[in-house]
Amino acid sequence: xxxxxxxxxxxxxxxxxxxxxxxxxxxxxxxxxxxxxxxxxxxxxxxxxxxxxxxxxxxxxxxxxxxxxxxxxxxxxxxxxxxxxxxxxxxxxxxxxxxxxxxxxxxxxxxxxxxxxxxxxxxxxxxxxxxxxxxxxxxxxxxxxxxxxxxxxxxxxxxxxxxxxxxxxxxxxxxxxxxxxxxxxxxxxxxxxxxxxxxxxxxxxxxxxxxxxxxxxxxxxxxxxxxxxxxxxxxxxxxxxxxxxxxxxxxxxxxxxxxxxxxxxxxxxxxxxxxxxxxxxxxxxxxxxxxxxxxxxxxxxxxxxxxxxxxxxxxxxxxxxxxxxxxxxxxxxxxxxxxxxxxxxxxxxxxxxxxxxxxxxxxxxxxxxxxxxxxxxxxxxxxxxxxxxxxxxxxxxxxxxx
Numbered sequence: 001x002x003x004x005x006x007x008x009x010x011x012x013x014x015x016x017x018x019x020x021x022x023x024x025x026x027x028x029x030x031x032x033x034x035x036x037x038x039x040x041x042x043x044x045x046x047x048x049x050x051x052x053x054x055x056x057x058x059x060x061x062x063x064x065x066x067x068x069x070x071x072x073x074x075x076x077x078x079x080x081x082x083x084x085x086x087x088x089x090x091x092x093x094x095x096x097x098x099x100x101x102x103x104x105x106x107x108x109x110x111x112x113x114x115x116x117x118x119x120x121x122x123x124x125x126x127x128x129x130x131x132x133x134x135x136x137x138x139x140x141x142x143x144x145x146x147x148x149x150x151x152x153x154x155x156x157x158x159x160x161x162x163x164x165x166x167x168x169x170x171x172x173x174x175x176x177x178x179x180x181x182x183x184x185x186x187x188x189x190x191x192x193x194x195x196x197x198x199x200x201x202x203x204x205x206x207x208x209x210x211x212x213x214x215x216x217x218x219x220x221x222x223x224x225x226x227x228x229x230x231x232x233x234x235x236x237x238x239x240x241x242x243x244x245x246x247x248x249x250x251x252x253x254x255x256x257x258x259x260x261x262x263x264x265x266x267x268x269x270x271x272x273x274x275x276x277x278x279x280x281x282x283x284x285x286x287x288x289x290x291x292x293x294x295x296x297x298x299x300x301x302x303x304x305x306x307x308x309x310x311x312x313x314x315x316x317x318x319x320x321x322x323x324x325x326x327x328x329x330x331x332x333x334x335x336x337x338x339x340x341x342x343x344x345x346x347x348x349x350x351x352x353x354x355x356x357x358x359x360x361x362x363x364x365x366x367x368x369x370x371x372x373x374x375x376x377x378x379x380x381x382x383x384x385x386x387x388x389x390x391x392x393x394x395x396x397x398x399x400x401x402x
Contacts, residue, residue, distance in 0.1 A: 004032075004368075005368075007366075009033065009097050011024055011033065011098040013036045013099075013100045014036075014099070014100070015045070017045070017047050018047065018176060019204075019206060020102035020130050020179065021045065022069055022180070023180070024036070024073065024100050024183075025070065025073070035076060036070060036075045037075075037080065037092075038075060038077055038078075039077075039078070040079065040401065043377075044077070047063060047070075048060040048377075051063060052065070059351075061349075061350035061377070062348075066374060067348060067354065068357070068374075071374050072371060073375060074379075074384065075376070075377065078399060080113075085399055088389065092389070096122065097124075097125070097126060098127075098186055099126070101113050101129060101130070104131045104132065105141060106141040108131075114129075122199070124193060124198055124199045126186055126189045126200060127202065128186045130179070130206065131205065132144035132148065133152075133207055134203050134205035149174045152207045152211075153206075153207045159231060162232060166231060173210075177210060181209050182202060185204065189202055232292075235288065241284045241295060242257060242292075242295070247304070248307065249310075251324065251325060252324070252325040253322055254323050255322050256322070257320065257321065260284070262319070262321060266318075266320050273298075342357060344356055344370050349373075
């Protein structure tokens with residue numbers, strides 16, 4: 001068996017819902033051993049109570065969200081707020097490289113999972129803390145949902161129609177981006193630890209990540225052009241035209257052409273229509289800012305004659321970066337993803353056999369694989385608490401009961 005990129009790395013996760021579990025999942029998929037701790041008194045990770053569920057029947061062991069976020073991990077049930085549970089928790093950390101959690105600072109201190117406390121347990125430990133507003137500042141102890149994080153991070157400035165209320169990015173993108181940022185920072189910290197010989201604290205703010213990733217790129221448009229990024233509906237903000245999605249014969253096409261050569265090749269693909277020769281349709285910045293709907297109508301008139309796959313094929317041939325907006329069913333049966341073996345089947349004792357998406361990248365020497373279905377609540381109590389830490393069956397029952 002080929003060695004994984006992060007083989008030998010030991011991670012303890014005390015995360016809930018998305019951001020911390022996703023951070024740990026990214027490293028688990030690369031070969032790290034991740035032990036996920038769930039509080040049995042709380043029914044485990046709250047993601048277990050979120051769908052989708054097979055047949056739309058809620059079940060804590062069948063949540064599609066939980067199953068995907070926690071594949072490749074081992075799981076134990078443990079109340080770390082009890083004195084005995086805290087002792088077990090600290091034993092696990094003494095042999096760990098990384099600890100990942102996503103609680104606001106005050107709650108982290110109450111739980112005893114703050115960096116000051118854990119660095120005394122293991123001075124070489126990397127503690128990765130993900131929270132809405134970060135570990136410092138006047139909002140550090142505020143609670144927030146993803147919607148609040150998107151708004152505070154500036155995403156709402158550019159999402160939605162200009163004459164209506166802002167809309168949120170779908171599917172918890174802020175949490176996933178925060179988890180990805182946390183994983184990248186954690187692996188960087190591990191490299192630094194090898195040089196300085198001690199751990200450190202990674203502080204990820206779920207507000208600052210979208211502010212940097214999504215909103216920060218608009219900073220130059222304000223500095224140099226005074227534009228403030230008012231919402232522009234389906235248009236993609238203040239970029240050169242086109243940055244949008246438009247309808248075609250059987251669905252929608254996503255249009256992005258940052259380079260003028262790409263736009264010229266698309267005009268040629270359309271047969272260089274007469275309107276494209278007019279000066280009004282030569283300034284792509286003016287088109288984007290002043291009359292994008294007018295240009296949309298001209299393109300739609302051509303798009304309606306072709307399916308999205310036909311348009312995609314023509315654009316691929318001419319190196320035009322337009323792409324079809326695919327439905328879930330189309331993604332599940334996409335030829336490219338099938339060739340990449342992007343979806344794999346895992347068998348779970350409760351949920352049965354399901355297909356799971358893997359990763360958006362491939363590594364030739366240390367391949368990424370989904371090998372282990374998500375743990376049932378407390379599934380690895382005996383292996384971890386008994387086999388590794390030496391607790392008796394009676395001790396384990398006391399430590400893990402609700």
